[in-house]
Amino acid sequence: MIAAVLLVPTLAQAGGADGVWKTASDDRGGYLEVTIAPCGSDAARSCGTITRAFTKAGEDPGYAHLGKLIIKDMAPDGDGKLSGGSIWNPEDGKTYDSKLTVKGSTLEVDGCVMIFCKEQDWTRVK
Structure with a gap:
């Protein structure tokens, strides 16, 4: 019972x-x-x-990477932050160490390889 109580905040x-x-x-x-x-x-x-893909013209149901994992094994760090996992960039095929931060309806996504980092803001879909 104690283990279940301790697990709830993590989830x-x-x-x-x-x-x-x-x-x-x-x-x-x-x-x-x-x-x-x-x-x-x-x-x-x-x-x-990756559950849907869009081009400038609209939805692309034939996108080659539909259903593939793009974010793996992110652990909660508290205060809406997740880290310790990785993110895959389908454009260059590389996997980056990653951190995610939830700020309301924005997800700040950071991906780094060695000292080279990229950041993007993603928007929650309603």
Whole structure:
């Protein structure tokens, strides 16, 4: 019983990022929708899957990476922050160490390889 009580706050912290997020648009006007939820292998961590893709002209149901994991194994750090996992960039095929920060309806996404970092703001889809 004590373990269940201790686990509830951890799951609640991870859940702050749960839901559907719209990535920042690329230079051609395209973007992705990513669904963040507890990871299948560890419900205390968050993972994100590409669930929809859009081009400037509209939805792209033939997008090659639909259903792929883009965010893996993010652990709650408190105050809407998650870290310790990684993010995959489908444009360059590279995987980056990542941190996520939920600020209302914005998700700040940071990805780094060594000292090179990129940041994007994603928007919660209603």
